Amino acid sequence: MDPQAAGRVAEDYVTLIWKASEWPHGQATTTGLADRLGVTPSTVSANLKKLTRDGLITYRPYGPIRLTEAGEALAVTVVRRHRLIETYLVNCLGLRWDQVHHEADLLEHAVSDLVLARMDEALGHPERDPHGDPIPQPDGTVPPTEAAPLTALPPGKSARVMRVSDRHPEVLRYLSTLNITVGTPITVLEHLPAAGIVRITTPTGTADISSTAAHDIRAEILPPSADPT
Ligand SMILES: [Zn+2]
The missing domain is CATH 2.30.30.90 (Ferrous iron transport protein A (FeoA))
Structure with missing residues (x-):
């Protein structure tokens, strides 16, 4: 796999693991990840081993999947990109809320820090995306949600x-x-x-x-x- 594609895979995995833990009792599992990513559990296991070697998660087969500090930092960065892009696509480009998740999935890996900062500015530094999801702030903190x-x-x-x-x-x-x-x-x-x-x-x-x-x-x-x- 070329390094760029490998980077995307890492970003997708840490993001899904992070999002699973956004809710009480939420926990990423091999089968859950396979389902979300449309791949087999054995592909997920192989990728989880690689992420463990790269220091982004801690994981043992059949054990819990946890992000390391580096994995958490990467996930928060990608989630911020994803949710700001969704907000920009709805508020500034007039897309509907059901159209933007797929678009943001593609753009979140490509957007530069400069463009993202300008989007954030144009939006007035929002704390929620069009689906009400909290947008992690530049310092890594996440606005709380009780729902x-x-x-x-x-x-x-x-x-x-x-x-x-x-x-x-x-x-x-x-x-x-x-x-x-x-x-x-x-x-x-x-x-x-x-x-x-x-x-x-x-x-x-x-x-x-x-x-x-x-x-x-x-x-x-x-x-x-x-x-x-
Ligand atoms: Zn989304």
């Missing part, structure tokens, strides 16, 4: 959408048709696990969404004072 998936939200509590996973563009497109985006007030009416749906209300009405979509949406419960009911 739970809709699947875990108790029925009847007023909440607000804080983040929507950018992993499933078709879910993002469907949510757009329901006028659901980051900041939308939302209430879970009922969990219907047997039907695989969650019934919600939004300012534009009641809707049934799939458990997958509900899992992709993270919301914070609003304090009772902000609760209109």
